[in-house]
Structures are given as structure tokens and as C-alpha cells.
Amino acid sequence: MKNMLKGLGAALCVALPLLAQAPADAATPAGAGAADQALVQRGAYLAQLGDCAACHTAPKGKPFAGGLPMNTPMGRIYVTNITPDAQTGIGGYTEADFARALREGVAKDGHNLYPAMPYPSYAKVNDDDVKALYAFFMHGVAPVQQANRESDIKWPLNMRWPLMFWNMAFLQKGAYRDKPGKDVAWNRGAYLVQGLGHCGSCHTPRGVAFQESALDESGSAFLSGALLDGWFASNLTGEHNSGLGRWSDEDLRTFLKTGANRHASAFGAMTSVINNSTQALSDQDVAAVSAYLKSLPPVGGNGAAAYTYDPQATKVSLDRPANDAGARVYTAYCMHCHGVDGRGFAPMLAPLAGNPNVLAKDASSLINVTLNGTGDLVINGVPSPFPMPGFAAVLDDKQIADVLSFVRAGWNNGAPAVGAAEVAKLRQSTQAGR
Structure with a gap:
């Protein structure tokens, strides 16, 4: 369980390669001035801030050319090409077309985008930032001719027109406005x-x-x-x-x-x-x-008292030979990275004692990362030396449930136990197609 609990959960929906973009002048029309280049560069920064590459660049695919599969409650969809290719991308979009797609979820031809595209959030992007993003995608990204792929969603659920009513109910239009009284x-x-x-x-x-x-x-x-x-x-x-x-x-x-x-x-x-x-x-x-x-006030949690570290009971259970099934798995597979004390070797190897993901009511992330591991963090081009490996082929459902229950109870974590049925369910859903 090396580096298990790699922390603040799953924020976008899929892991992908580093943002790759053409050099600033590679797709810029001849004669573009310094002011235009400055706008393109600002748009490049904003595209990183929005993590556009995460959804619009498929593994081993060309930057922003789409094709990435995404699972939704209705079925699988495939992310679109947002390079400036005129036939298959957004090369024919005006700035107004681009703004409407970004902030309202409506493509140039009038069809509604699925809300897997986070346009309810992008609705808050101001006009200046939309202009910079448009400049980047039109002049800072290399065009790629790659046709978009139809979704796997079956009729009638694949009809787009009901999304008009979804937008009427849930889309809040209007750029963010500064809150008075806040700095x-x-x-x-x-x-x-x-x-x-x-x-x-x-x-x-x-x-x-x-x-x-x-x-x-x-x-x-x-x-x-x-x-x-x-x-x-x-x-x-x-x-x-x-x-x-x-x-x-x-x-x-x-x-x-x-x-x-x-x-x-x-x-x-x-x-x-x-x-x-x-x-x-x-x-x-x-x-x-x-x-x-x-500044956000506390919400959620498991209702337990504020966490304080206590190693004693866990230390006893890890005495050789370990005296319960979870402790035995921990001793064999986890202890060398995460320690007898559960404090790991931060920041290289994550702590388990007091880790927010260990203390969460929902254990899905713990099960998932134990089964499947995680990709490398790559900071300034250097991969992390100790990524978490997957144990799906090594440990059965009961062993994973036992060790996660041990971890969630250990070092005064006080979180609920994990059942083998929970592990089996996630194993089936995450291992499909591997």
C-alpha cells in the first residue's frame, strides 16, 4: 500500500498527461502583434488554470484534440476536439460562439452540450478572460483534424433538447461579481x-x-x-x-x-x-x-470528535505476530512505507494517521487507490519517486476490506469499517475493460 492515501480526492474526472501545447508562435497568424501574443499567453495560463487539457486531451493523443471517454450516469460520452481545425474542431467559431459554448453549454450549431462540460462553473468567467481563452485556442494551439466521436448513450436518452430545460432549471448565468465586504x-x-x-x-x-x-x-x-x-x-x-x-x-x-x-x-x-x-x-x-x-465554514464530516493522534492501541496490534487479519496485511504490505506509527514519511509517503481521506465517511477512494494505485505526480517535470501501486492482483476483497478497516480504526482515526462487498463492487466497476 505504498503512498496510499494520496490525498485531497478526485477533482476533475480523469487523469491525463501534462498539458502540452504548441509554442506560442506555432499557430499564430503572420503579422500578429505583441499585444495579440500577450493575450495568447494570458489565455494559455487561463487554460491551465481551467485544466482544459485534462478532459480534451486523450492519453497519447494530440493536445486538445478530444477523444477521451468519460462515464456519465446515462452512458459513455467522448470529449470533443477544441483545436482550431475548421472541419473537426472549433476553427469556425467566432468569439461569441466560443463564449456561448463555454458559459451556456451550447455549440455553434445550436446543440446542447452535456453538463459533463462544467459550463455551470464557466458561466462565471468574465469577458476579458473569455477573450484571452479564445485567443489562445485560436492562435496558440495547433489545429488537429480529428473527427468527434458519437456518444454511447442510447436513444432516447441521447436526445439533447431536454438539456434546454436542465439549463433553465440549473444554469445561473452571469459572470462572477465581487462580494462586498471581502478583500x-x-x-x-x-x-x-x-x-x-x-x-x-x-x-x-x-x-x-x-x-x-x-x-x-x-x-x-x-x-x-x-x-x-x-x-x-x-x-x-x-x-x-x-x-x-x-x-x-x-x-x-x-x-x-x-x-x-x-x-x-x-x-x-x-x-x-x-x-x-x-x-x-x-x-x-x-x-x-x-x-x-x-474561509469556508465546516460542513459534513462523520460526526466524530476532533481528531487527535494516539499510537498506543495500534502499536500493540502490530506486535509480531500481528494479532488481527487487517494488521497482518498491513505488516506485510503497508508498514514499510506508512510506518508502524501510521505517519508515513511526508511528503514523499503519505500519512494514514489523521489523513482526511481515511477519516471520511465514504471509503471509496481508499478502496479504489488500494485496488488500482495511482499515477505519478510530476512536479516541474520530475515524477514522484514512490507512486502508490495497485493491489488488485495481490489481495482479495476480504484482505483489502480487513486492512482498510484496520487503517480506519488505527491511530485513533475512528472511521467506519470497510466491508468485502464494498471492495468487490468497486473492483468490478474499476477493473472492467482493463
Whole structure:
């Protein structure tokens, strides 16, 4: 279980390669001036902030050419080509067309986009940033001729026109407006988190119509954690155990820039967010995001008392020979990386004692990362030395349930046990097609 609990849950929906883009002048028309180049470069930064590559670049595919499969409650869809190719991409889009697709979820030909595209968040992007993004995608990205693929959703669920009514019910139009009484950093952080960062797309629970239960801090469910595609995207509120309540501002800024801190390290889709997006943010923007998130009041959690570390009972259970089934698995497979004391070797190897993902009510992320491992964090071009391997081929459902129950009870974590049936269900859903 090396580096298990790679921390603040699954934020976008899929892990992908680093953002790759053509050099700034590669697709820029002859005669483009310095002002245009500055706009393209600003758009490139905003595209990283929005993590556009994560969904629009398929593994081993060309940048922004689409083709990535995404699972939805109705079936699988395939992300579209957003390069400036005139036939298969968005080369024929005007800036108004681009803005409408980005903020309202309506393509140039009038068909509605599925809300897997986070346009309810992008609706908050201001006009200046839309202009810069348009400049980047038209003049800073190489055109790729690659036809879009139809979804696997069957008729009648594949009809798009009902999405007009979904938008009427759930889409809140209008760019973000600064909140009075809040300082510049807080408002900038709110704009980034709610808008291009689209953190709520993964970290906010969904309603029966797949709508986010809240789009900003005025809703109590906002960023309180959510299950998505086999991962539980973590609570980002000030909740003490499973949220950010014990994280300092420095802890959070370190996590956003490197994917690891003394509490946890990134796993699942959050690895892609760190690799493609947040590590590239300016220090000022990272500080703004941290200021906003750290202002959110505590919501959710498992109702337990505030976590305090206690190694004693776990130390006894790990005495050789380990005296229960979970402890035996931990001793054989996990202890060398995560330690007898459960504190790991942060930030290289994640702690399990007090880790927010261990303390969460939903154990999906723990099961998933134990079964399937996680991809490398790549910071400044250097892969992490100790990625979490998968144990699906090594441990059976009961063994994984036993060791995760041991971890969730150990070191005073006090989280609910994991059942073998839960492991079997996730094994089946995540191993399909591998």
C-alpha cells in the first residue's frame, strides 16, 4: 500500500498527461502583434488554470484534440476536439460562439452540450478572460483534424433538447461579481474556485438531475465532498477531520503547488489537477485560492470528535505476530512505507494517521487507490519517486476490506469499517475493460 492515501480526492474526472501545447508562435497568424501574443499567453495560463487539457486531451493523443471517454450516469460520452481545425474542431467559431459554448453549454450549431462540460462553473468567467481563452485556442494551439466521436448513450436518452430545460432549471448565468465586504484576495480566490477552477464539479454533491447542489458558499453543500466515478472527492470546507480544518494556509498552498503535504498527497484524478493545472498557478493566485477555501465554514464530516493522534492501541496490534487479519496485511504490505506509527514519511509517503481521506465517511477512494494505485505526480517535470501501486492482483476483497478497516480504526482515526462487498463492487466497476 505504498503512498496510499494520496490525498485531497478526485477533482476533475480523469487523469491525463501534462498539458502540452504548441509554442506560442506555432499557430499564430503572420503579422500578429505583441499585444495579440500577450493575450495568447494570458489565455494559455487561463487554460491551465481551467485544466482544459485534462478532459480534451486523450492519453497519447494530440493536445486538445478530444477523444477521451468519460462515464456519465446515462452512458459513455467522448470529449470533443477544441483545436482550431475548421472541419473537426472549433476553427469556425467566432468569439461569441466560443463564449456561448463555454458559459451556456451550447455549440455553434445550436446543440446542447452535456453538463459533463462544467459550463455551470464557466458561466462565471468574465469577458476579458473569455477573450484571452479564445485567443489562445485560436492562435496558440495547433489545429488537429480529428473527427468527434458519437456518444454511447442510447436513444432516447441521447436526445439533447431536454438539456434546454436542465439549463433553465440549473444554469445561473452571469459572470462572477465581487462580494462586498471581502478583500481582493478572497474575491479572486472565489472567482477561481467557482469559475475556471470548477472545483465544485467534483467536490460538491449532485442532485437527482445530476446538478451541483450548490454553486458557491451560500449553499451548505458547496465543496462538502462527493462520490464521482469511483472516487470520493474530498471535503474542502473547514471540517476538522475530513476537511481542511487542520490544514494551515501554508499546508494548502504547498498541496496545490506540489500535490503533497504533511497531511496527505494527491491521488486519482487530483493527480491530473496538480500535474496539469495548480502547480502552474502564480503564487498570488495560489494564495487567493487558499484564502477563499480556508474561509469556508465546516460542513459534513462523520460526526466524530476532533481528531487527535494516539499510537498506543495500534502499536500493540502490530506486535509480531500481528494479532488481527487487517494488521497482518498491513505488516506485510503497508508498514514499510506508512510506518508502524501510521505517519508515513511526508511528503514523499503519505500519512494514514489523521489523513482526511481515511477519516471520511465514504471509503471509496481508499478502496479504489488500494485496488488500482495511482499515477505519478510530476512536479516541474520530475515524477514522484514512490507512486502508490495497485493491489488488485495481490489481495482479495476480504484482505483489502480487513486492512482498510484496520487503517480506519488505527491511530485513533475512528472511521467506519470497510466491508468485502464494498471492495468487490468497486473492483468490478474499476477493473472492467482493463
